[in-house]
Amino acid sequence: MADTTAQNGSEPWGPKPRKRFSRKNIMLYGTLLMVSIYYALPLYVMIVTSLKGMPEIRMGNVFGPPMEITFEPWVKAWAEACTGINCDGLSRGFWNSVRILVPSVILSIAVASVNGYALANWKFKGADVFFTILILGAFIPYQVMIYPIVILLRELGLYGGLWGLVLVHTIFGMPILTLLFRNYFTAMPEELFKAARVDGAGFWGIYFRIMLPMSLPIFVVAMILQVTGIWNDFLFGVIYTKPDLYPMTVQLNNIVNSVQGVKEYNVNMAATLLTGLVPLVIYFASGKLFVRGIAAGAVKG
Amino acid sequence: MGYTSENLAEIAIDTPQTLAEPSVRIKNLDLNFGSVKVLQNLNLDVGKGEFLVLLGSSGCGKSTLLNCIAGLLDVSGGQIFINGKNVTWSEPSERGIGMVFQSYALYPQMTVEGNLSFGLKNARIPKEEIAKRVARAAEILQIEPLLKRKPSALSGGQRQRVAIGRALVRDVDVFLFDEPLSNLDAKLRADLRVEIKRLHNQLDNTMIYVTHDQVEAMTLADRIAIMKGGKIQQLAAPGEIYNRPVNKYVAGFIGSPSMNFLQGNIQTGDTDVFLSGDVSIPLAGYAFDGLGRSPGKAWLGIRPEHILTGAEAEAAPFNTQAVIEIVEPMGSDTLVWTQLAGERIRIRMDGQSDVREGDTITIGFHAERVSLFDEATENRI
Ligand SMILES: Nc1ncnc2c1ncn2[C@@H]1O[C@H](COP(=O)(O)OP(=O)(O)O)[C@@H](O)[C@H]1O
Numbered sequence: 121m122a123d124t125t126a127q128n129g130s131e132p133w134g135p136k137p138r139k140r141f142s143r144k145n146i147m148l149y150g151t152l153l154m155v156s157i158y159y160a161l162p163l164y165v166m167i168v169t170s171l172k173g174m175p176e177i178r179m180g181n182v183f184g185p186p187m188e189i190t191f192e193p194w195v196k197a198w199a200e201a202c203t204g205i206n207c208d209g210l211s212r213g214f215w216n217s218v219r220i221l222v223p224s225v226i227l228s229i230a231v232a233s234v235n236g237y238a239l240a241n242w243k244f245k246g247a248d249v250f251f252t253i254l255i256l257g258a259f260i261p262y263q264v265m266i267y268p269i270v271i272l273l274r275e276l277g278l279y280g281g282l283w284g285l286v287l288v289h290t291i292f293g294m295p296i297l298t299l300l301f302r303n304y305f306t307a308m309p310e311e312l313f314k315a316a317r318v319d320g321a322g323f324w325g326i327y328f329r330i331m332l333p334m335s336l337p338i339f340v341v342a343m344i345l346q347v348t349g350i351w352n353d354f355l356f357g358v359i360y361t362k363p364d365l366y367p368m369t370v371q372l373n374n375i376v377n378s379v380q381g382v383k384e385y386n387v388n389m390a391a392t393l394l395t396g397l398v399p400l401v402i403y404f405a406s407g408k409l410f411v412r413g414i415a416a417g418a419v420k421g
Numbered sequence: 422m423g424y425t426s427e428n429l430a431e432i433a434i435d436t437p438q439t440l441a442e443p444s445v446r447i448k449n450l451d452l453n454f455g456s457v458k459v460l461q462n463l464n465l466d467v468g469k470g471e472f473l474v475l476l477g478s479s480g481c482g483k484s485t486l487l488n489c490i491a492g493l494l495d496v497s498g499g500q501i502f503i504n505g506k507n508v509t510w511s512e513p514s515e516r517g518i519g520m521v522f523q524s525y526a527l528y529p530q531m532t533v534e535g536n537l538s539f540g541l542k543n544a545r546i547p548k549e550e551i552a553k554r555v556a557r558a559a560e561i562l563q564i565e566p567l568l569k570r571k572p573s574a575l576s577g578g579q580r581q582r583v584a585i586g587r588a589l590v591r592d593v594d595v596f597l598f599d600e601p602l603s604n605l606d607a608k609l610r611a612d613l614r615v616e617i618k619r620l621h622n623q624l625d626n627t628m629i630y631v632t633h634d635q636v637e638a639m640t641l642a643d644r645i646a647i648m649k650g651g652k653i654q655q656l657a658a659p660g661e662i663y664n665r666p667v668n669k670y671v672a673g674f675i676g677s678p679s680m681n682f683l684q685g686n687i688q689t690g691d692t693d694v695f696l697s698g699d700v701s702i703p704l705a706g707y708a709f710d711g712l713g714r715s716p717g718k719a720w721l722g723i724r725p726e727h728i729l730t731g732a733e734a735e736a737a738p739f740n741t742q743a744v745i746e747i748v749e750p751m752g753s754d755t756l757v758w759t760q761l762a763g764e765r766i767r768i769r770m771d772g773q774s775d776v777r778e779g780d781t782i783t784i785g786f787h788a789e790r791v792s793l794f795d796e797a798t799e800n801r802i
């Protein structure tokens with residue numbers, strides 16, 4: 121009795137007792153596990169199938185691991201698979217996609233960030249009208265605009281080329297990106313902007329010297345949105361470019377849906393994984409910044 | 422006759438500071454946000470080297486006025502002159518002003534040195550000159566050891582010094598402060614307040630200082646402009662505002678704890694008296710212009726610190742007995758609540774007095790200390 125009081129006083133001590141297998145925990149982790157399996161299973165099937173040879177696939181055990189690992193399907197998907205007359209695999213589509221992606225992302229983010237900055241900080245005449253029109257633009261279904269844009273691009277002489285598609289991606293990214301940047305810049309302290317004006321910085325001076333250095337997270341968010349959006353685009357790619365210039369997604373479709381010969385499931389799986397790799401890498405590389413940017417926008421927006 | 426805001430400009434011109442060309446002159450200034458009229462026909466002259474404080478409760482348009490002077494808001498009407506030059510439509514950087522903000526507004530990605538030199542670089546001032554000015558500002562504000570740090574590595578007080586430094590290096594005639602001390606804790610605020618005063622004595626710049634804190638206003642200002650609803654209610658030296666408030670709003674706003682008000686009637690005759698309930702207060706000694714003209718309903722205002730007690734009260738022309746309801750000791754003073762003519766009033770007593778709730782004491786005051794306000798217009802009589 122005496123020594124327990126001396127040791128503890130009246131305070132409880134030691135690690136907080138935890139019930140590991142309470143009903144609640146079992147339910148919680150069980151549910152999480154189920155959901156994880158549900159999402160991970162297709163990916164698993166794709167990976168194992170892409171590493172099997174055709175004879176093994178014909179045996180039919182979809183979930184079994186490969187008995188003999190082969191990278192042949194990956195090589196074939198990348199460099200040899202045929203679409204139409206070209207037999208150089210997905211690599212052509214990959215490079216097309218890169219050539220579409222890089223200018224589209226840079227151009228759309230550059231224009232949208234300046235738009236957002238002007239809307240947030242320089243209350244120019246007609247700013248509200250401009251902003252309303254832009255936001256309304258986000259609600260118009262794409263399908264309505266497809267044909268008018270074909271005509272527009274033809275008149276501009278860009279139809280069927282990569283730059284036409286770059287233009288289309290830039291325009292379609294504008295409403296959401298502008299909104300994103302506007303909200304971010306609006307949440308920045310107004311007095312900072314005022315101080316810079318008193319210090320004699322102009323429109324571009326404030327944009328490059330004050331705003332840009334403070335808004336890395338939102339640029340990362342915009343970049344991820346655009347990279348995944350543009351990389352995964354199929355519709356615009358198939359409509360506004362020619363077979364030689366088809367982006368990777370369109371080419372993937374052509375490989376997977378080709379009707380000649382046997383269906384090479386392993387090659388198809390490898391091709392699909394290759395196509396999905398870019399957004400995946402972007403997510404993993406910048407996940408932390410992405411979350412921070414989204415959070416900043418959410419809290420202050 | 423009371424001072425109305427229309428004739429304030431004339432009064433301002435009579436004061437010695439403004440006999441010379443004013444440093445800042447605001448003429449018939451209007452400012453609207455859409456349909457909301459924030460400033461209407463505002464006139465104000467600020468003398469060279471004057472420390473003018475714009476004082477008013479939150480939302481009365483002080484910052485708006487300051488932003489108009491700085492050129493950060495486009496005015497809806499009227500003109501602004503700085504050093505005789507019409508700057509109504511000039512860029513902020515061309516007006517010869519420096520500005521200090523409540524949130525410090527330091528550029529977070531630049532060092533202190535970068536913050537100080539940003540404006541000078543924009544103005545394409547030669548490198549040696551920039552270095553000289555930064556060094557001088559850093560010396561005056563004692564921030565030399567901080568020059569290489571980023572703002573995030575500074576305390577609030579240090580940040581505000583840097584912000585003041587940013588205005589200082591611009592070598593301008595007019596400093597604009599927008600509640601620069603509001604984000605600091607009480608002790609730092611008092612320190613930096615003294616420092617701003619010292620800076621003003623040293624530099625002799627014109628300073629326009631916005632605050633809602635009457636202590637800052639009283640201690641710093643050469644003149645205070647009290648604002649309400651976008652209008653200047655009174656523009657005068659701190660002592661004048663304290664002793665002769667032009668209307669009931671100003672009287673109640675300045676002074677802490679605030680002035681006591683009694684409602685009643687002025688009766689003129691052999692002896693002028695103020696009647697409130699069964700209390701009759703003699704007004705002999707109150708210097709009001711409209712004595713003969715304005716008998717009738719009025720407010721009588723008396724500050725808690727001007728109500729006498731004990732022997733002093735016995736000797737005063739007006740005195741009465743009062744029962745103490747509540748005692749609030751505050752250390753240096755003791756605040757006592759009691760009733761006079763049915764109104765609850767406060768009395769500021771010496772902190773050492775040992776009065777207790779329920780005691781009956783004698784209270785009284787002199788008519789010179791009283792302010793009378795017309796009940797309808799609330800202007801001083
Ligand atoms: N950008 C704005 N748009 C609309 N109303 C504003 C804007 N800025 C200030 N106001 C309004 O103008 C009035 C004065 O504001 P302000 O000058 O900031 O007051 P304060 O005296 O507290 O500094 C307030 O009622 C405020 O709501």
Ligand SMILES: [Mg+2]
Pocket residue numbers: 483484485600
């Ligand atoms: Mg303000």
